[in-house]
Amino acid sequence: MPLSPTPGNKVDVLIIGAGPAGLMAANALVHAGVTVRIVDKKTVPVTVGHADGIHPRTIEILQSYGLGERLQREGTRFDRAAFYNPGPNGGIKVIFVPSSSHKTNPSSREHSAPRQSSPPQRDTLSSSPDIKERPVVPTSIELSDSRSDLVNPDAYPVKVTLKNLDSEDGDEEVVQAKFAIGSDSAHSWTRKALNIGVEGDQTTSIWGVVDIVPDTDFPDIRNWTFIHSNQGTLMNIPREGDLIRFYIQLSSDTDFVNRETGRVDLTKASPDRIMEAAAKIMQPYRVVRVGDVEWWTVYIIGQRVAQTFSVKDRVFIAGDACHTHSPKAGQDSTIRSHPGLTMHSLEAIICPSWYESERLKYAQDLIDFDKKWSKMFSDKPQSEDNFEGVSHEEFLGMLASQSGFLSGIGIRYEPSTVVNNKHQACASKLIVGERVTPRDFVYAANVNPVNLHDVLPSDMRVKILVYAGDIKVEASMKRLHALGENMGTSNSFLWRFGQGAYEKVFDMLCICATKKDDMDFTDVPKFFRSHWSKVLLDDTDMYGRSGGGAYEAYGISREEGAIVVVRPDGYVGVVAPFDHVDDINQYFASFMLEAPEA
Template sequence: MEHFVDVLIIGAGPAGLMCATALASAGVSVKIVDKRPTRVLTGQADGIQPRTTEVLQSYGLAERLIREAALVHVGVFYNPNEKGEIECTGRQADAPQSSRYPFKISLNQGSIEVIFLDAMKSHGLTVDRSMAPTAITFDEAKLSDPSAHAVKVTLEHLATSDSPGRRDEVHAKFVVGADGAHSWVRKNLGITMDGDQTEHLWSAIDLVPDTNFPDIRNRTNIHSVNGSLMVIPRENDMVRLYVQLSDRDVINPATGRVERDRMTPEKLIHVAQKSLYPYTLKTTQEVDWWTVYLIGQRVASKFSTHERIFIAGDACHTHSPKAGQGMNASINDSHNLAWKLVHVLRGWAGLSLLKSYELERRKFAQELIEFDKKHSTLFSAKPKTKTFQNGVSHEDIVKSAEKFAGFASGIGIQYQESVLVNAKHQSCAQNLIVGQRMLPQVFIRAADYGPYDIHDYLVADARFKVLVFVGDVNESAQLVKIQALAEVLHKPTSFLNKYLQDGQEIESMFGVITITAKSQGLVDMLSLPAVLRPHWSKVLVDDIGMTKSQGGHAYERFGIDEKELTLVIVRPDGYVGTIAPASHVEDVNDYFASFMVVSS
């Protein structure tokens, strides 16, 4: 059979499912395949960082995730005392203060995948399982035409399918390889994985504990003279234990290879018990899942070929699971790529826009590996004791946690300058960092006085959001400036109009949201020009809500002058793309002209 699709996704793990969800919700024709006959049922990745929760909320998926998962609010540290027993040496918040969701989330990968699968199903998309690629070719003559089906992939129906041995041909405009650490797509394209494998040997085990350890329901880092241990609370009374192992536990001395058969769940629990001394640990129920692994830290040499085939997730970066980055990095890879594919497929942007995927996400992956090397080495090292002064102290661990909190949570990730990141006028809003995600902030809606977080206006619908900070609209001098800005934005040469096709409304491509400063009187939204109030819900006020507990002081927090008019351009993935004063709207025009295409 032959299929013609916009995007073929190979691999239905978190990266593939996120990409499929994002593309399907934008109306893109997608086919997603996976060699596994069923989805992941238990185990695997289980941690969602605060920024990833914000991303999932932009697709309307966070509420269900929070409802089903365990929420982790506190990080706890245990170290050995002079008796060799572990004792609590500190506690700290487990998420940065600027997080909209000030906690981490723990839920098994299978349940997270179901959330994506249900979202895909609502758009008429399901995973074609028991299918694997066997060949991939390009049509060289079509590579420069983004509307052409320039890639052909041969798929084989595996033995576990209903039609084993059958072969299909898929003609796709773009292909995303999200097929894991042993990616067929990556290998077939000749892309190498650069990096090393450490000597740190670990295991992970999911169980319902029977213990007198007081912090079993908190994310707990335990440095013990008997080895390190990490506790992650999980859904349904479970916890995950990351247990440090020694070579003799699982390495075959004859071959030097890790052999899982040399370990059992009972042995793992016994090793964990020694690290928890003087506390006890056992389980009265069957272990849900367990594994043994060596930490590998590698990044792919490139993330795309001809801007037609891309790799995402574990296919392009592998690292330690203890920093809780794997599934988060995978989801955010696809979140970064999907809206760019949509823009090219809709004809809004040229193929060159897709170069920014590798530019942004490969640099992030390299930074992730550097962070993971430091984190995993620190956590795997022996603790400092009276008889071993060269070990890792509690202060070392706390300093590292504080230093990397922004990166680990995803809150502090910053994309470098590019066509999509222009910080020329950063001083107009000095605390909204261009290249970082838009800060969460509650505003009061002018029409109905309801409190709303600005993130809920930044839905992942492939549109750029234009936040216009207009100051006090009840001041006549300010209103004159606002009218002047509206006239500039209304011109056919303005970025709001330049890229529209005949009959197309501004809101089909851009989301305009006007934010006024706190005023002495009621804010009359009807005094604003029509271009700045496309809908009654799109005018917000920087004020405190009726309960006196939400909103206010955003201008001050963002570093925006109430007497000026400031445009903040937020990319479809929620990152601040550029900022400019109303007197330099031409710089915003130039920003969009660098990657958007004028419709013929």
């Protein structure tokens, strides 16, 4: 029988599911000082096979939380891809090995590093052991119908009954939450309990996956490799240590699938049988496994998207609860850790409509991409006998055209309340709606180099980047002083939406185009330098190895400058000239609450 909530059973956010998406959301919320509880039905964490293909944008996000170093240290960097097609004698032959990987948009983390993203997230949450509970499952969820409760930021309109599976009596408790997140897998209890439907299809494409240490004479075993053969298709991904991962296309008539249910029957499958298929595809090269299998599975590709990602802006679903797709492009970790589908940066709480409008479209775009990717990956290669097959030019073209989407760094959100491109021309190459492009600068105080992403941590604050131009030019300094006076008034967004102490909501940096030998950081007006680290220069470091050229790269005039607003999720929300601060005021007024009068 459900229990009544007690005063101690209240929490800001209840997260159902402690997989990669749930842990990422928890990290974001804990960093923001939000009280969190995570519950999961599993007794112990899953340590392999989940969200362990890490693309550059994922690493950027994790690094912004201080979580990227372990991934890069323990993972495997790969910069090159290789492509194989059927050979003239029935085996395979290499058709293309570029000297470096296909280049995507600039990233401060220029490589993919396959390694499960969850361990560092669990590490950072280990200091708060009370927020994670296993094995605990929800048995009911209720959401208030009261409009006053739903719009009141201090209300707890979500009520969830939890059951402890370790308890002999099946002890239950009722938790009241301001918000709830269901990150509880493709078979999400949360999604079903909220009657959220899914749209899409299950394909007939069957794939096996194995993580092994190989004994092989295949020359590209440590490269990201795509093999199209007459025996099927295989993708190889190098992993940490000597491990590799094979994705192997299985025959459509395999007995791994129960024909009555259409589901995979793992009692018929085995890693040895998957490796047999891999060996046939890779002929004439030899490949056998050494030692035990690290992990393996068999899956049928499903491509589905939930009809909605939120209910009454109080309960949200994330990760596989939102969508399912093939894992071969490594998009699981990208989309789970991406601010879009994990409530990263608490954007759903600040402005719930962001989550639904931006993230649902992203998920639909992902499924559209996955349909093309999976078909191209599974189709037979082009040959004399199969002229309609996939050519390597088509495959390379797909990779090149979709590289920004694959890596996660080319995602662009459409104009909306929180994406305003009215003044795009003043920063013509720093695209509003895209994540801020990383560049190297130097600190004005000591000329030490720093990447822009490293001074934009995920701390829940909106970043205000003031590109001041060359302040040694009198007109530029005059404009900067005038901007400071304008932004310092009570009508400015800093004070209207700063909740009484604007440094808690906004983080301001001043980036000058002045040469390092021509100014001191103290030359910048006090208003724009709350700390010495808040003044950067677009110039090279002392050795000329990095830095410089950012104004040109961003399309910002060194004479006129620009104001760039970076949302808490790292995406550019609005840009404006110095004399259009009112437009920035209106931008924030469209979705933020004004500070109460003292």
